[in-house]
Amino acid sequence: MKLRALPRASIGVQLILLVLACLLAMHLVLFAIVGLFPPPRPPIYRVAEIATALSGGALTARDGRPMVRTVSATLPKAFAEGPRGGRPPPVEALAAATARPREEVRIVQRRPSALDRFLREDVSARLVIEHRRRGGGGGGGRHEPPPPGGPEGAGAPTPDRFDHRIEGRPPPGLRYLLMREAPVIGDFQAAIRRPDGQWTIVRPSPEPFPTDWQRRMALFVLAAFGVVAPAAFLFARRITAPLKRFSEAAERLGRDPHAAPAALTGPAEIGAAADAFNDMQARLRRYIDDRTAMVGAISHDLRTPLARIRFKMEGAEGGLKDTVLADVVQMEQMIAGVLAFIRDESTPRRREKLDLLSLVECVVDDAALVGGDVELLESGPVQVEGDAVALQRLFVNLVDNALKHAGQARIRVRREDDQAVVEVIDEGPGLAPEDLERAFQPFFRADASRNLDSGGIGLGLPIARSTARAHGGDVELIAQPKGLKARVTLPVA
Numbered sequence: 001m002k003l004r005a006l007p008r009a010s011i012g013v014q015l016i017l018l019v020l021a022c023l024l025a026m027h028l029v030l031f032a033i034v035g036l037f038p039p040p041r042p043p044i045y046r047v048a049e050i051a052t053a054l055s056g057g058a059l060t061a062r063d064g065r066p067m068v069r070t071v072s073a074t075l076p077k078a079f080a081e082g083p084r085g086g087r088p089p090p091v092e093a094l095a096a097a098t099a100r101p102r103e104e105v106r107i108v109q110r111r112p113s114a115l116d117r118f119l120r121e122d123v124s125a126r127l128v129i130e131h132r133r134r135g136g137g138g139g140g141g142r143h144e145p146p147p148p149g150g151p152e153g154a155g156a157p158t159p160d161r162f163d164h165r166i167e168g169r170p171p172p173g174l175r176y177l178l179m180r181e182a183p184v185i186g187d188f189q190a191a192i193r194r195p196d197g198q199w200t201i202v203r204p205s206p207e208p209f210p211t212d213w214q215r216r217m218a219l220f221v222l223a224a225f226g227v228v229a230p231a232a233f234l235f236a237r238r239i240t241a242p243l244k245r246f247s248e249a250a251e252r253l254g255r256d257p258h259a260a261p262a263a264l265t266g267p268a269e270i271g272a273a274a275d276a277f278n279d280m281q282a283r284l285r286r287y288i289d290d291r292t293a294m295v296g297a298i299s300h301d302l303r304t305p306l307a308r309i310r311f312k313m314e315g316a317e318g319g320l321k322d323t324v325l326a327d328v329v330q331m332e333q334m335i336a337g338v339l340a341f342i343r344d345e346s347t348p349r350r351r352e353k354l355d356l357l358s359l360v361e362c363v364v365d366d367a368a369l370v371g372g373d374v375e376l377l378e379s380g381p382v383q384v385e386g387d388a389v390a391l392q393r394l395f396v397n398l399v400d401n402a403l404k405h406a407g408q409a410r411i412r413v414r415r416e417d418d419q420a421v422v423e424v425i426d427e428g429p430g431l432a433p434e435d436l437e438r439a440f441q442p443f444f445r446a447d448a449s450r451n452l453d454s455g456g457i458g459l460g461l462p463i464a465r466s467t468a469r470a471h472g473g474d475v476e477l478i479a480q481p482k483g484l485k486a487r488v489t490l491p492v493a
Contacts (some may be wrong), residue, residue: 029224048180051097053202054192093179109188242270379413382420385493397460402426427483
């Protein structure tokens with residue numbers, strides 16, 4: 001009874017899980033980065049610092065980048081565009097801090113974000129708390145004097161217009177402090193008219209790129225990728241490994257039809273394909289075995305009528321007798337060759353790694369031992385995986401053909417990329433171009449100028465090609481200027 005395999009997830013489900021796992025891991029890492037290393041606070045400039053820079057003083061800021069001061073005959077276009085949404089810039093506070101009329105002072109800043117507005121209110125609240133801690137109180141205590149021509153003077157900007165959303169009306173000293181310490185968040189441009197009609201313009205210096213925070217974030221993103229990439233690679237490899245094993249099983253079947261069934265595990269699609277593949281392999285093996293057994297049985301049964309023909313021809317006339325008996329002998333040789341081939345093919349043998357050069361050297365030595373003119377040319381070692389007996393029979397057939405029809409054979413063994421190549425070269429009469437492929441047909445005989453199987457039955461080359469293809473290789477005949485070259489290719493181990 002065949003056990004039913006446990007359900008397996010499909011490739012599509014596994015790929016979706018892989019993508020979701022990678023996204024989840026990356027987001028967790030990024031959330032951790034943002035939580036541990038929040039983005040830097042935007043630069044904060046105080047009105048007093050901007051006023052000092054406009055008046056020719058220091059260009060430094062306590063909580064922002066250094067400022068840049070330039071002189072221009074006209075105001076830049078940004079001032080003509082006006083405020084870009086959000087809260088109006090603190091023009092009155094800047095005018096009060098520089099002690100200049102409102103018409104001679106300009107300031108414009110980018111549209112503040114929600115974070116900028118929160119920081120502005122936070123700075124204002126901290127100023128109030130600090131002022132009260134020093135004894136400013138709700139309406140008594142010491143207060144800083146108002147600026148000359150400031151909020152209490154005639155024509156000066158009214159500090160009440162500079163709304164800080166503080167409950168109650170702050171005392172004059174605190175109002176002046178709030179105006180001078182009013183925060184300007186982020187990028188801005190401020191200008192003040194000079195006595196000669198030109199404008200002094202102050203803006204923050206360009207932000208360096210990349211900033212320390214940006215470099216730190218890039219480093220953490222790379223680190224997160226370094227953590228997720230190996231996990232994704234292992235996960236993807238787990239999905240694709242069964243496909244590779246499946247292709248190896250298909251390649252192994254092409255080399256050896258008697259190979260063991262593939263034991264494949266993995267996604268549901270691979271399991272279904274593996275079951276179909278194993279069923280196909282079993283059906284092919286049964287088909288081959290049935291056809292081989294049928295041919296063997298026919299060849300074996302043909303011996304009986306041939307024996308009767310031989311017996312009956314004993315009393316025939318001499319000339320007819322010799323002719324018929326010669327045909328009977330030839331048919332018996334064919335049948336014996338077919339039976340030997342079927343017997344060898346129907347007996348599976350264990351395949352192992354072989355040194356092809358050593359195997360060919362054994363064939364050369366055996367041929368030379370019986371007087372054959374066989375020479376091994378300059379060659380190199382190369383390993384293949386196969387049946388030693390079948391491969392030896394392959395090269396014996398090719399060497400025998402060369403010796404029968406050319407009287408000599410030259411052999412070379414080498415490696416070309418992922419192929420082992422064995423060439424058997426002779427200087428015989430050769431073959432016509434149209435016969436180079438027909439020579440591999442069973443029982444084929446060429447014309448009298450070149451009979452590849454003279455003295456044989458015409459199965460040497462078909463058996464050689466069948467053996468080579470069963471090992472994943474091939475055999476081909478190549479015409480030479482003088483003679484013929486049989487080229488055998490086999491996959492290296």
